[in-house]
Amino acid sequence: MQNKIFDLFDKAVEGDREALEELILSVKDxxxxxxxxxxxxxxxxxxxxxxxxxKVITQLSSFxxxxxxxxxxxxxxxxxxxxxxxxxxxxxxxxxxxxxQDIDNGxxxxxxxxxxxxxxxLLADELKHSCTNVMLQCLDAESRLIYIxxxxxxxxxxxxxxxxxxxxxxxxxxxxxxxxxxxxxxxxYCGLSQTGKCNxxxxxxxxxxxxxxxxxxxxxxxxxxxxxxxxxxFTRAMEEMDQMSxxxxxxxxxxxxxxxxxxxxxxxxxSAMRVVAGAGEEVTV
Numbered sequence: 001m002q003n004k005i006f007d008l009f010d011k012a013v014e015g016d017r018e019a020l021e022e023l024i025l026s027v028k029d030x031x032x033x034x035x036x037x038x039x040x041x042x043x044x045x046x047x048x049x050x051x052x053x054x055k056v057i058t059q060l061s062s063f064x065x066x067x068x069x070x071x072x073x074x075x076x077x078x079x080x081x082x083x084x085x086x087x088x089x090x091x092x093x094x095x096x097x098x099x100x101q102d103i104d105n106g107x108x109x110x111x112x113x114x115x116x117x118x119x120x121x122l123l124a125d126e127l128k129h130s131c132t133n134v135m136l137q138c139l140d141a142e143s144r145l146i147y148i149x150x151x152x153x154x155x156x157x158x159x160x161x162x163x164x165x166x167x168x169x170x171x172x173x174x175x176x177x178x179x180x181x182x183x184x185x186x187x188x189y190c191g192l193s194q195t196g197k198c199n200x201x202x203x204x205x206x207x208x209x210x211x212x213x214x215x216x217x218x219x220x221x222x223x224x225x226x227x228x229x230x231x232x233x234f235t236r237a238m239e240e241m242d243q244m245s246x247x248x249x250x251x252x253x254x255x256x257x258x259x260x261x262x263x264x265x266x267x268x269x270x271s272a273m274r275v276v277a278g279a280g281e282e283v284t285v
Contacts, residue, residue: 005069013061020060021268024053027073028264031056032256034077037148038141040133042219042257044087049256050263052077057267067162074149075163082141089137096138096185103189103198108205115204118215124200127207128192129220129252131200138185143178150175224255 005026011019031052036045055076063072084090108114115123136144142164149155149163150171161171190196207213 002068006065009060009063009065009069017268020057021264023069024057024264025261027056027070028053028256028260029253030070031073031077032260033253034074034148035081036254037133037136037152038081038144039084039087040089040137041087046257046259047086048081048084049260052080053264054267055080071159071162078145078163082145094134094137096181099135099138100185100189106206106210107202108209110205114208116215120201120204122218122221123204123213123215126218126221127204127213128200130213135185139178139182143174146171146175147178147182151179225252
């Protein structure tokens with residue numbers, strides 16, 4: 001697989017438009033899923049994914065094939081997302097304390113008027129996926145990235161350390177502390193942990209009332225689920241996860257929206273060779 005990617009890369013930098021498109025399509029879902037988990041909202045993830053794709057293309061000539069192409073792309077995406085300031089949650093910071101208080105006070109009885117006769121189980125599932133993404137925003141950006149890579153994407157600790165440019169041991173220590181912090185919150189508040197006070201179905205009415213959930217606009221339920229093996233080309237060796245981590249680890253990986261595919265095609269059709277040859281901030285791996 002890696003040889004195929006390197007072959008596509010060689011052809012892409014030589015000006016092969018089809019090779020460049022295939023190369024970018026091979027990482028677009030990976031970029032989108034990382035953006036979605038890092039930023040918390042699908043519309044922010046779409047914008048960030050497009051901007052990261054441009055960075056990958058403009059910096060393509062700086063890739064030295066000293067690591068997996070996906071690792072190099074992840075580093076570009078990680079550097080960009082850690083410093084991303086345009087997302088809704090970057091402008092409205094959350095904390096576990098605030099989120100816990102919101103859960104304590106946030107229950108309204110579900111009614112047909114609120115649910116608009118949409119199945120409550122479907123609404124609860126939508127809320128679960130939305131809530132877990134929002135919950136991640138209670139972590140600072142770098143801690144969030146460490147948790148997403150290690151627990152949700154199950155990336156090998158050596159690769160995570162390479163992406164973050166720290167030692168594997170430092171990465172594992174930080175991941176352990178973050179998992180403990182998240183686990184304590186989930187244990188107290190999240191019903192999926194079997195001990196938490198919250199329940200997705202019971203929160204549906206409140207979520208609709210506060211405009212956090214729109215019964216006729218279910219974003220996660222309408223997303224296409226991707227085959228995990230087609231997205232991540234990383235070694236699956238990962239620290240044994242505790243039960244709290246599994247709540248996040250079992251969330252699905254999504255295919256990037258069609259708008260991302262159209263964006264890639266339009267971008268390559270308009271200026272592929274000029275963009276590839278253009279100078280960009282180098283990220284050498």
